[in-house]
Amino acid sequence: xxxxxxxxxxxxxxxxxxxxxxxxxxxxxxxxxxxxxxxxxxxxxxxxxxxxxxxxxxxxxxxxxxxxxxxxxxxxxxxxxxxxxxxxxxxxxxxxxxxxxxxxxxxxxxxxxxxxxxxxxxxxxxxxxxxxxxxxxxxxxxxxxxxxxxxxxxxxxxxxxxxxxxxxxxxxxxxxxxxxxxxxxxxxxxxxxxxxxxxxxxxxxxxxxxxxxxxxxxxxxxxxxxxxxxxxxxxxxxxxxxxxxxxxxxxxxxxxxxxxxxxxxxxxxxxxxxxxxxxxxxxxxxxxxxxxxxxxxxxxxxxxxxxxxxxxxxxxxxxxxxxxxxxxxxxxxxxxxxxxxxxxxxxxxxxxxxxxxxxxxxxxxxxxxxxxxxxxxxxxxxxxxxxxxxxxxxxxxxx
Amino acid sequence: xxxxxxxxxxxxxxxxxxxxxxxxxxxxxxxxxxxxxxxxxxxxxxxxxxxxxxxxxxxxxxxxxxxxxxxxxxxxxxxxxxxxxxxxxxxxxxxxxxxxxxxxxxxxxxxxxxxxxxxxxxxxxxxxxxxxxxxxxxxxxxxxxxxxxxxxxxxxxxxxxxxxxxxxxxxxxxxxxxxxxxxxxxxxxxxxxxxxxxxxxxxxxxxxxxxxxxxxxxxxxxxxxxxxxxxxxxxxxxxxxxxxxxxxxxxxxxxxxxxxxxxxxxxxxxxxxxxxxxxxxxxxxxxxxxxxxxxx
Ligand SMILES: Nc1ncnc2c1ncn2[C@@H]1O[C@H](COP(=O)(O)OP(=O)(O)OP(=O)(O)O)[C@@H](O)[C@H]1O
Ligand SMILES: [Mg+2]
Numbered sequence: 001x002x003x004x005x006x007x008x009x010x011x012x013x014x015x016x017x018x019x020x021x022x023x024x025x026x027x028x029x030x031x032x033x034x035x036x037x038x039x040x041x042x043x044x045x046x047x048x049x050x051x052x053x054x055x056x057x058x059x060x061x062x063x064x065x066x067x068x069x070x071x072x073x074x075x076x077x078x079x080x081x082x083x084x085x086x087x088x089x090x091x092x093x094x095x096x097x098x099x100x101x102x103x104x105x106x107x108x109x110x111x112x113x114x115x116x117x118x119x120x121x122x123x124x125x126x127x128x129x130x131x132x133x134x135x136x137x138x139x140x141x142x143x144x145x146x147x148x149x150x151x152x153x154x155x156x157x158x159x160x161x162x163x164x165x166x167x168x169x170x171x172x173x174x175x176x177x178x179x180x181x182x183x184x185x186x187x188x189x190x191x192x193x194x195x196x197x198x199x200x201x202x203x204x205x206x207x208x209x210x211x212x213x214x215x216x217x218x219x220x221x222x223x224x225x226x227x228x229x230x231x232x233x234x235x236x237x238x239x240x241x242x243x244x245x246x247x248x249x250x251x252x253x254x255x256x257x258x259x260x261x262x263x264x265x266x267x268x269x270x271x272x273x274x275x276x277x278x279x280x281x282x283x284x285x286x287x288x289x290x291x292x293x294x295x296x297x298x299x300x301x302x303x304x305x306x307x308x309x310x311x312x313x314x315x316x317x318x319x320x321x322x323x324x325x326x327x328x329x330x331x332x333x334x335x336x337x338x339x340x341x342x343x344x345x346x347x348x349x350x351x352x353x354x355x356x357x358x359x360x361x362x363x364x365x366x367x368x369x370x371x372x373x374x375x376x377x378x379x380x381x382x383x384x385x386x387x388x389x390x391x392x393x394x395x396x397x398x399x
Numbered sequence: 400x401x402x403x404x405x406x407x408x409x410x411x412x413x414x415x416x417x418x419x420x421x422x423x424x425x426x427x428x429x430x431x432x433x434x435x436x437x438x439x440x441x442x443x444x445x446x447x448x449x450x451x452x453x454x455x456x457x458x459x460x461x462x463x464x465x466x467x468x469x470x471x472x473x474x475x476x477x478x479x480x481x482x483x484x485x486x487x488x489x490x491x492x493x494x495x496x497x498x499x500x501x502x503x504x505x506x507x508x509x510x511x512x513x514x515x516x517x518x519x520x521x522x523x524x525x526x527x528x529x530x531x532x533x534x535x536x537x538x539x540x541x542x543x544x545x546x547x548x549x550x551x552x553x554x555x556x557x558x559x560x561x562x563x564x565x566x567x568x569x570x571x572x573x574x575x576x577x578x579x580x581x582x583x584x585x586x587x588x589x590x591x592x593x594x595x596x597x598x599x600x601x602x603x604x605x606x607x608x609x610x611x612x613x614x615x616x617x618x619x620x621x622x623x624x625x626x627x628x629x630x631x632x633x634x635x636x637x638x639x640x641x642x643x644x645x646x647x648x649x650x651x652x653x654x655x656x657x658x659x660x661x662x663x664x665x666x667x668x669x670x671x672x673x674x675x676x677x678x679x680x681x682x683x684x685x686x687x688x689x690x691x692x693x694x695x
Contacts, residue, residue: 073587074591074593086588088603090607100592103593103594
């Protein structure tokens, strides 16, 4: 058990790539922290530096208060679960799990007891004498977990441990990982690509982009108060809608019409300057079929009417898709689109407005519908640097 | 001599490759036919030699595949000449020592090439390839002179050195291919589990590289065992003459009689150690030993 502190950590690869650029993260003892970001953003690099598999170019890593930079991985007392599981193929499950204990010169009886215990927790008891080659992906994954937990290390590091599993198994294993961590209360750093894993597993999420930490905070905080366009677009599925807008006095002129600003939004914005181009972000659930909005709260938002392109009824909700002419453009959004693979799909996310209406909505495909937007939930971003102009002040210090 | 060995791995055909549009039975027949052709092609000369070695002196040229009169005289004869026993001992000793040394050095070199990035790596690989391509015949005269000069002409060492030199490129190539197959993450995992680099190498890498090491050992052994060029040029007495040279020096009953029967018998005997060597190691060459380590 220990806390992990990354203090102005840099990673410069020999070819000049900056894998990690001034990373500052304080991970509390027993905390479950998630590293997310698009491919190549430096998640594995950061994790490997904590593990000791990559040298730290600059800055300091402390585990349990002690400087770790120069220590070999074996002297850091942390366990790692690899994306590929990295099980020793010539050893049985029992030998795989016993390996770290054997190296630590734990006596035989103790090893036996610990391996049996871990096997019980992970439901591997009847597989102990099998070789990894004959096991399913989920079972191998559990063996990899077992090898990590037998040693009761100071911390667990996991690099996309579930990404090789199929969707259903991933859900099961996610629950298992979550329970395991709650039970062992071991500090855990978990790298993932997966939205759901990030939102459900962690106490806090670290969003990274090109080696730079964008924001650190609880899943809900990141969702409600993204620090910039990148975080806003990355967290949430379906993603936030982004529209180019012009800020004029008290309203935002957008393709959806003029959106009146709520008092709160106006207050934070007014300090940020006068008439200007901005990008406005609206989450799908902040739209609603205007017919279903009570008179009393209708004035809290704006209403526009448009023709429904596609309607997907999910039973509990209806997703209505609209086409918008203008698109918001920025480096961040382009990168997000590239990562999601929608950049060059015709009719992909680009130029599309996604709204989540309640199941009672009478909207239907090809028909025009009145849609209400909750303007108190708008997020306004600076198109130049991507900064969130609405949330930053109100939010508690995060970085 | 080597033909008998090379045909062995051909036998367990890879039945796993999927031929589209062929039924399971058809596929099996196809493979059986192909195997048979390869086997015949490789084995007929060997069987012919075997047949010759059992023929008597007067029937040896009759051209029959099955000897009409059997005899063990040929075998008895080659052991009467003390020279051949000594040569056999030289062959086994020299080939074994060269194999062990080449494999040990090759393993370390191949590991470095597969795993480390160091300046001059490409040059090293290139040079070792160059050695393999170098025509050995052009080295014989210089080596002859040098070895006589430094006094290792007609010694075991005088053969072991060139054997290692020419076996190493082969060893390095085969082994580094095997090392590349071993997922690097296994080493990282071992490090995280608390292993020192040496422990990781010993308990994770070496067991997984074993098939590669044994394959290489077999190839190197065959290379050393079969060599004739160096053996005949760099030796002169039974102190270090190898079996291949001894065979060439066989003489018939009179100066006009070809010692065909003895040569055939010696050739058959020479094949046996290789077959033993291969059979001994083949069981350790378990294909797909690394499966299950990492997915995909
Ligand atoms: N050994 C290396 N040498 C040079 N550059 C590297 C090396 N390893 C990684 N990089 C670069 O560092 C950056 C971060 O890589 P990293 O592996 O940490 O990404 P990641 O966030 O884990 O991505 P993914 O989700 O694809 O695993 C990338 O741009 C990558 O190309
Ligand atoms: Mg990665």
